[in-house]
Amino acid sequence: MRLMISGGGTGGHIYPALALIEALKEKNPDSEVLYVGTEKGLESRIVPDQGIAFKTIRIQGFKRSLSLQNFKTIGLFIKSVADAHKMIKDFHPDVVVGTGGYVSGAVVFAASLQGIPTVIHEQNSVVGVTNKFLSYFVTKIGISFEDARAQFPAKKVVFTGNPRATQVASMKPNDALSKYGLKPDQPTLLIFGGSRGAERINSATVAALPELKKRDYQVLFVTGRVHFQKISDDLRGQEIGQNIVIRPYIKQMPELLPNFQAILGRAGATSIAEITALGIPSILVPSPYVTNDHQTKNAKSLVNNGAAELLTEADLTGASLLEKVDALMTDGKKRQKMSVAAKAMGRPRAAFDLLNVLQTVIKK
Ligand SMILES: CC(=O)N[C@H]1[C@@H](OP(=O)(O)OP(=O)(O)OC[C@H]2O[C@@H](n3ccc(=O)[nH]c3=O)[C@H](O)[C@@H]2O)O[C@H](CO)[C@@H](O)[C@@H]1O
Incomplete structure (x- = not known):
């Protein structure tokens, strides 16, 4: 499998992505993985340390209040989608996965525009802004709390749990x-x-x-x-x-x-x-x-x-x-x-359940 994955900002978005990569490598050691993050996020310290190919794009979050800064943010978002678009063309992923954070918004959105199968993973019971936006475009959505289900398009949702559970459970x-x-x-x-x-x-x-x-x-x-x-x-x-x-x-x-x-x-x-x-x-x-x-x-x-x-x-x-x-x-x-x-309440098989979701969207 050729997996492009993006999750950024905080450990809560990054470690589930790394756990999914670990499960993929265990099942299918020949898989190729590219992680896309930002220079500023914790991922730029954590991901390269794991020996995973890592590229960055620039992006910034929207302010919740009306702000001039948001115009600059929209400009940066368009540019980051274009950058992600190019990375996708170069890497040829079978599937693109987002685990949250603004950077995953640009990467997964760019992939869906190109018709590539896309999956997002939501860790929380209350859905994050990026995943809410992406939910309209992606192929499937993995959730970790049943409460999140009703906040997404029903047909796309699969309850998987959080892949990090698999990494620590053993x-x-x-x-x-x-x-x-x-x-x-x-x-x-x-x-x-x-x-x-x-x-x-x-x-x-x-x-x-x-x-x-x-x-x-x-x-x-x-x-x-x-x-x-x-x-x-x-x-x-x-x-x-x-x-x-x-x-x-x-x-x-x-x-x-x-x-x-x-x-x-x-x-x-x-x-x-x-x-x-x-x-x-x-x-x-x-x-x-x-x-x-x-x-x-x-x-x-x-x-x-x-x-x-x-x-x-x-x-x-x-x-x-x-x-x-x-x-x-x-x-x-x-x-x-x-x-x-x-x-x-633990979900020790979560990473493999999410991996199954990836395999089904690729087959489709
Ligand atoms: C302030 C904020 O926005 N917090 C959000 C962020 O939290 P945050 O990034 O803190 O994420 P979590 O508490 O969910 O997870 C932290 C992760 O970092 C790891 N870790 C932590 C400290 C350390 O020294 N070493 C280490 O490896 C933990 O083992 C864990 O895997 O993402 C979570 C998942 O979307 C959200 O639920 C949180 O609300």
């Missing part, structure tokens, strides 16, 4: 924590705010550190690259504690994930796919800054099934974080229940 506990200076045999909590980090989760964690360092469990606190320097500066001279490790970003999240007894984090859709694939108990702090509050919806789908706990950003302080985390890390029975409930 991972077993291992000693990867030792690479970060943590003990593999000790209960460990991951605190992180999605692929870019979250300032409020970071500040609440920093406030809780003087207590966290006295605990029997370990904490891996991942700040997000942009926040790391400031946190390091703020903590300079303070004794952090042997059981706490602070990092800007984790490149090898799949191998680390099975080693956590619990996670405190945002409720981004790809994080949720990982949590449910592995059955990891979690405390979710949905970002209130995303379109239509979709992270709250993502989080509630777990909370309503007893798979996770909710901590709203409005209620998030060092003290409330500590209280929730302590309660979970010291109650093995509760974690066990949440783990079973979370795992029941």
